[in-house]
Amino acid sequence: MSDETRPLRTAAVIPAAGRGVRLGPGAPKALRALNGTPMLVHAVRAMAASRAVSLVVVVAPADGAPEVKRLLDEHALPARTDYLVVPGGDTRQESVRLGLDALPEGVDIVLVHDAARPLVPVDTVDAVVEAVRDGAVAVVPAMPLADTVKEVEPVGAGAPEPVVATPERSRLRAVQTPQGFDRDTLVNAHATIALTGDGATDDAGLVERLGAPVVVVPGHEEAFKVTRPLDLVLAEAVLARRRANDGF
Numbered sequence: 372m373s374d375e376t377r378p379l380r381t382a383a384v385i386p387a388a389g390r391g392v393r394l395g396p397g398a399p400k401a402l403r404a405l406n407g408t409p410m411l412v413h414a415v416r417a418m419a420a421s422r423a424v425s426l427v428v429v430v431a432p433a434d435g436a437p438e439v440k441r442l443l444d445e446h447a448l449p450a451r452t453d454y455l456v457v458p459g460g461d462t463r464q465e466s467v468r469l470g471l472d473a474l475p476e477g478v479d480i481v482l483v484h485d486a487a488r489p490l491v492p493v494d495t496v497d498a499v500v501e502a503v504r505d506g507a508v509a510v511v512p513a514m515p516l517a518d519t520v521k522e523v524e525p526v527g528a529g530a531p532e533p534v535v536a537t538p539e540r541s542r543l544r545a546v547q548t549p550q551g552f553d554r555d556t557l558v559n560a561h562a563t564i565a566l567t568g569d570g571a572t573d574d575a576g577l578v579e580r581l582g583a584p585v586v587v588v589p590g591h592e593e594a595f596k597v598t599r600p601l602d603l604v605l606a607e608a609v610l611a612r613r614r615a616n617d618g619f
């Protein structure tokens with residue numbers, strides 16, 4: 372098959388190397404259970420549920436790659452997808468770059484998906500892939516905001532913070548994952564934008580800094596990020612609702 376007629380190949384990189392400090396003491400966040408199954412396994416299944424995704428690269432805690440490999444072996448995952456596990460870094464930005472380094476030749480489209488968003492529906496994953504296949508180089512699923520947002524002057528440690536501005540809410544979006552990219556664009560962004568401080572909070576932000584266009588598609592309320600303890604309660608409630616709906 373000539374390179375021009377070959378179908379585009381999509382891989383998902385799942386950064387899962389975070390500690391989960393905001394969730395409180397315990398195992399690394401991605402390894403904590405939701406209804407008895409590790410959050411990471413839910414996230415891997417969410418990516419592999421898309422027929423477009425032929426490879427999932429999991430970026431494990433730096434000292435936890437063998438444990439994560441074992442975990443994936445112990446859980447049923449779609450056989451038509453390949454799975455790789457690599458050790459991660461100290462920041463999300465480094466972990467994603469290490470995942471990108473592990474991609475084989477022949478991958479054209481890359482999804483980057485937080486292990487901490489285990490319940491993203493397959494329709495959202497497919498919509499992101501579709502938008503990249505249609506020609507966008509960087510695609511972000513996002514939701515309108517429910518709260519009004521204030522920009523403040525941070526003064527630290529509980530002191531009242533002066534408000535600087537109130538951005539127009541209708542123009543704001545809360546960004547989710549998977550974010551989808553033309554592979555070369557994302558690799559170039561990670562190679563070009565140096566890590567500063569805690570690193571970029573998302574991958575599309577790096578692409579924006581290259582001057583490349585980034586577009587938003589509708590996200591989904593079930594693609595929320597498990598960050599704080601209350602998010603675990605919500606995630607288990609979503610799983611219970613899905614099980615009840617499957618029963619009918």
Ligand SMILES: Nc1ccn([C@@H]2O[C@H](COP(=O)(O)OP(=O)(O)OP(=O)(O)O)[C@@H](O)[C@H]2O)c(=O)n1
Pocket residue numbers: 385386387388389390391392393394400401430459460461462463464466467484485486487488596597598
């Ligand atoms: N060094 C890091 C830090 C984060 N992540 C991953 O990036 C995603 C989003 O990060 P976040 O939700 O902030 O996870 P944590 O860093 O684990 O959370 P916290 O900031 O509360 O410690 C998670 O899937 C997390 O595992 C990663 O792969 N490598």
Ligand SMILES: C[C@](O)(CO)[C@H](O)COP(=O)(O)O
Pocket residue numbers: 463485545546547548572573574596
């Ligand atoms: C990538 C992300 O999920 C988009 O909202 C988010 O920026 C990750 O931030 P975190 O602080 O690493 O959780």
